[in-house]
Amino acid sequence: MKLAWLIILLYLPLLVHAQSTGARYRIEFTDKVGSAYDLSHPESFLSERALSRRIRYHIPIDEYDLPVSAVYLDSLKKHGFKVLYTSRWFNFATVAVVSPEDTAGVSDWNFVRSIKLTRPENVLKNAESKWDEIKAPSTKSAQGEPDDSYGYSSEQVAQLNGKILHENGFKGQGMLIAILDAGFRAANQLAVFDSLFQQNRMLGTRDFVNPQSDVFQEYQHGMNVLSLMAANSPGTLIGTAPDASYYLIRTEDENSEYPVEMDNYIAGLELADSIGADVINASLGYFNFDDPAYNFSYDELDGKTLMITRAVELAEKKGMIVCVSAGNEGDNAWQHIVAPADANGILSMAAVNIAGERARFSSIGPSADGRIKPEVAACGWDAWIQKYPEELGTSNGTSFASPLVAGLTTCLWQEYPEKTPAEIIDAVIRSASQYDSPDNYLGYGIPDFEKASLLLQKTVTEDKPEEQWKVSPNPFVNNIRLEYQRSGLLDDTSATCILINGTGTILKEERLSGRIQWINLGSLPSGLYFLRVITNGETENHKLIKK
Template sequence: MKLTCLWILFCLPLLANAQSNGARYRVEFTDKAGSVYDIPHPEAFLSERALSRRNRYHIPVDENDLPVSSVYLDSLKRHGFKVLYTSRWFNFATVAVVSPEDTAGVSKWNFVRSIKLTRPDNMLKNAIKKWSEIKTPATKSIQTEADDSYGYSSEQIAQLNGKVLHENGFKGQGMVIAILDAGFRAANQLAVFDSLFLQDRMLGIRDFVNPESNVFEEYQHGMNVLSLMGANTPGKLVGTAPDASYFLIRTEDENSEYPVEMDNYIAGLELADSIGADVINASLGYFYFDDPADNLNYDELDGKTLMITQAVETAEQKGMIVCVSAGNEGDNAWQHIIAPVDANGVLSMAAVNIAGERAPFSSTGPSADGRIKPEVAACGWDTWIQKYPDEIGVSNGTSFSSPLVAGLTACLWQEYPDKSPAEIVDAIIQSASQYASPDNYLGYGVPDFGKASLLLQETLADGDSEKQWKVSPNPFDENIRLEYQGNGLLDDASATFILISSTGTILKEERLSGRVELVNNLGALPSGLYFLQVITNGTTENHKLIKR
């Protein structure tokens, strides 16, 4: 599982000695002519694990996987630019430029599609306190003593019914989670992360903000996020994927907010792809910048306009699951979700407290084109995290609801490795508390990973047309109707239906009296997910039902 630094340096066209000073520009190229790589030999630019993931889910290697042309990069270097990193998917290079005058005429080079300033050399004073503590009244009793082997993590994991995955042996073993964030200060020194290093499950680090820095000496936000997945100190703090492996990627500059950070984010997604990550957590998002001219418009959050949104969707197409925070703008003038939450297929998280009440700061949907956003919710209000320098305490933000879900997503996928990313995400959404009646505050609600596991176990994706029994309506209110559609004989003694709760409790079991059966008086059942088994002539088929 352990990756070597030599492999990372070989496969990614990055300059480790790039200067951190100078303006940043994105140089987009017209094509990839002159590339020394080709599609028939992907092992030259993708890891064995990345290729294994592609093969498992029948994802082809295509032209946008090819690295940027080295010929074009050499031209930029000869011109005096420092190439910081490149994007395979969008065919651009991010460069550091000492003097803006050096960019004159570059846009007219025959292989350059465009050149755009993404961060000035003389940055404006940061007017956005993007990492300030979110203050909001506590609405639950905050633990003062550790609770069971999970310690302070107990309630926030139990809220997601995540302990059932752990009890069944799925704690993220063999799964790789990439974290895109602002820094991971002291993560290599804190006891809650000891097992990551002792067991060689800290696979690597990368800094796209400043290649010369050490992510363990930068801002602590990423360390806080990591603690919600990778912490493993029984009785004190345990993450949702304590046995997973991690790759830490710094893409966010905590001291400023410029569009270059969205390009850093794209580079981070591509690195995660290259190393073969399964799940990506990015508790980051964008809408306002230090220069108001760069600000996004809500209309742009339509799932297709922004490059960062397109990048998240590309990451999903490459076989990864991307988890993001919905944003903390619910109680300010913006209110909306932030980019790239608008991406199709992403798993974005609202924040609730342990009682399931929406945090007032949690950003709201829908996307600009009217889709339900965010997808689900988890504890991001009074969330127990590892803090710097060395204390366990509570904090607020959708930054913390996202990794809680991301870690359990990795555990669920570990249990069902043959399921596609879309099937895993769909099961999580279908398990959520308000799946039958979603809104744009909590999306489909708080997921139940025990239910999600049952959904995948029962292979409920089969259409009713392939089954012997048609069950309707779904969702249901008071009654359900079963109609036999099979070709075989059916008598009074040959069929039985069993209605089961999401926790496995048998609620009703009866013989069927004919080819059409009405099951009445179900109105008193709580809203949520149910399973119906119908046993016909010794054959069992499973149906999933939603009670409004």
């Protein structure tokens, strides 16, 4: 059974010929000499939002962030290669080559570390082998009246106790989720996504498979995944992060399975980093390819061997939370999780039904080095999704468990933005149903996001130093009141307050004059804000919500 656990897993009986525009090669460089960028000016290659994230979590800008050498890229272009994209983190370029003979001697160039074929020129793919239906109960169509405003998605959100986050005002506002997938067919036309486009929360798209294509015309699996997070159709379908912003990235070619798709994936991770994404969902995975010479062994799923796994770990180190599907191999010969679910520091998801029973297709852990995998579980067996062209229905796959958790993890992080990715992930894991007795099937179990929020609230209370300033009311409508809490003198020049929005942009900065001061913020839109107050060299941060 073929991979890339884009798991809508439809039955497609026809042979599909993938269009050939030349073979693909990964050319890895020895260094970055000749890069057009400098680490002292990261604003030239990282967005303001990305830089704000680095500052917030004290993440240094390092050599991994520096773009590849422009001099080396020019040499490739002059040789006749078409440079499709590059990787900052692994210092390589993916190129299209008209004839394999054109690569002769390139490995001897003094700045080339290696050159590897990642997809041959001619690809013949039987799509049925990649998109076999999972042998699970037949899917359902939307019938009858849904129970509440969540519509048909009510039970799958409630299973994770996620509604409490939404009720408390945390629906993903100000957060950015990047989705790596195979295509997002008709997402720009379907009613469940209307608010996403009307409110300008669809921040962009990118296609690494075919730069000339429109991701909204490509395969539907990414749209199905998106519906589990971004759908906002009361009484019909509500996603787990309905008010977040999204960036859609196509990295997977549904018509073939070659290593170039993992390089696409790495490029997608780096794009998510550069635009300042908070959370990445990638319902994709790899172990088996059209050419068996590329197949992985289980021993390689050890969290450190495979490049795609190391890339996911780097994404976490750059300040993002990465959520992936564990794979759908539980009832076949492979059985194990698939890459990059073996990565450290991420959330990989198993699939259960709404009763909490494990789906037999859900891939099994541990990682090759013995770590608990997958981490947690969510509904991926008869999960309600938006289908194409317009109907709602259920489908199966760990692909659908992952975005359910990813969306609520985003909302949880919105509630506790001062927490690091590792702290948020730890809270999700510790909240899960079998945290005290994890296994290789569901990991730590089904998360409880109300419990995760309470766990984080406790650590905030324990770690929080005595505040110098009391800020009220919170939530506020128009004005906030700042009152100095400590004894002693406070002169008119010793305190400054800085107001920052959810993207890290400074909106207002002013001196505080006296022990009590009112600040009018009535012109701000509703949402989450951060107030940083600096007093006599000491800094404290306050989270504010404007109604």
